[in-house]
Amino acid sequence: MDNRANNASGSSGIVTSASASAWRPQTEVEVIVGTPPGGGQDRPARALMRVLQAGGLIDVPMRLTNTPGKGGGNAWDSLRRRPCDPHTLSISSAPLITNKILGVSNFDYVELTPIATLYTEYLGFVVRADSPLHSAGDVLDRLHANAGGLTIALATAVGTTNHIAMGQITQHVGGDPKALKLRVFESALYAAADVLEGQAELGAISAVSAAKALKTGELRALAVSAPSRLGGVYADAPTWVEQSVPCVIGQWRGIIGAQGIIREQIAYWEQALAAATASSAWAAELEQNYWTGTYKASEDTCAFLDSERAFLSGMLHELGLTN
Numbered sequence: 001m002d003n004r005a006n007n008a009s010g011s012s013g014i015v016t017s018a019s020a021s022a023w024r025p026q027t028e029v030e031v032i033v034g035t036p037p038g039g040g041q042d043r044p045a046r047a048l049m050r051v052l053q054a055g056g057l058i059d060v061p062m063r064l065t066n067t068p069g070k071g072g073g074n075a076w077d078s079l080r081r082r083p084c085d086p087h088t089l090s091i092s093s094a095p096l097i098t099n100k101i102l103g104v105s106n107f108d109y110v111e112l113t114p115i116a117t118l119y120t121e122y123l124g125f126v127v128r129a130d131s132p133l134h135s136a137g138d139v140l141d142r143l144h145a146n147a148g149g150l151t152i153a154l155a156t157a158v159g160t161t162n163h164i165a166m167g168q169i170t171q172h173v174g175g176d177p178k179a180l181k182l183r184v185f186e187s188a189l190y191a192a193a194d195v196l197e198g199q200a201e202l203g204a205i206s207a208v209s210a211a212k213a214l215k216t217g218e219l220r221a222l223a224v225s226a227p228s229r230l231g232g233v234y235a236d237a238p239t240w241v242e243q244s245v246p247c248v249i250g251q252w253r254g255i256i257g258a259q260g261i262i263r264e265q266i267a268y269w270e271q272a273l274a275a276a277t278a279s280s281a282w283a284a285e286l287e288q289n290y291w292t293g294t295y296k297a298s299e300d301t302c303a304f305l306d307s308e309r310a311f312l313s314g315m316l317h318e319l320g321l322t323n
Contacts, residue, residue, distance in 0.1 A: 091254070092255065146175075155191045165247050
């Protein structure tokens with residue numbers, strides 16, 4: 001199995017230790033997240049910590065540290081500075097891959113150890129209640145007329161799946177994705193607030209980030225990027241596929257560890273995370289947050305990240321967002 005516990009030269013292999021066969025955390029576990037409290041990496045970290053602790057799946061304290069910036073890059077930089085430390089974890093998401101593709105960072109995800117994939121969260125495309133945009137068709141018309149004439153709020157960085165989704169939609173109507181007028185925030189909650197304040201006309205954000213304002217009627221949902229309609233406050237929002245737009249894309253989240261952790265340490269976290277994500281408490285978190293469970297253990301997550309790198313690199317190039 002390729003656990004990515006290697007250096008950047010690309011060498012591979014598993015570090016093993018017979019004495020570590022029954023490894024368990026011995027000290028406090030720190031989870032470093034790359035968004036502010038309530039953001040797209042913060043929510044799954046807090047949810048997972050609740051489930052692990054309430055279910056008795058971990059018997060040491062856990063602590064969450066918010067290190068926002070660079071679409072999560074600041075958190076991964078912190079993790080990279082703690083090689084061989086099995087007591088420090090982080091939340092993984094697409095900028096783990098796209099930051100390097102876009103030149104935001106020289107950091108490569110193979111310098112860390114993918115442990116698991118947790119879920120995918122699809123995007124909601126939302127406007128203020130009083131917006132002149134009344135449907136997904138209105139958005140398409142605006143983008144067709146002038147791709148740069150619509151101000152769009154998204155998170156957490158240029159090149160994320162949110163950005164790619166807007167690029168796909170714009171390209172579908174013959175517009176130039178490079179012309180999009182974007183307002184990029186460290187958290188989708190900030191992007192939702194930007195729409196509410198009337199700064200941005202459209203938000204392309206994780207579905208849960210707009211759920212509260214949709215429930216109060218302050219925002220309206222025009223579309224979702226899911227393969228089928230979401231429930232709850234999004235029940236009446238059509239998919240882009242229903243509008244004949246080939247945009248089915250979501251933001252995946254996972255767990256990643258430090259470089260150099262050994263196989264037995266990975267196995268402990270795999271077992272704990274598999275139990276957590278199979279629990280009724282986690283199922284409730286999925287439903288509440290409009291997440292779609294896609295649990296994968298370490299080996300499958302490594303393969304998934306490799307395929308995502310190829311997909312995201314191709315999409316960003318196709319949309320003219322890379323050189």
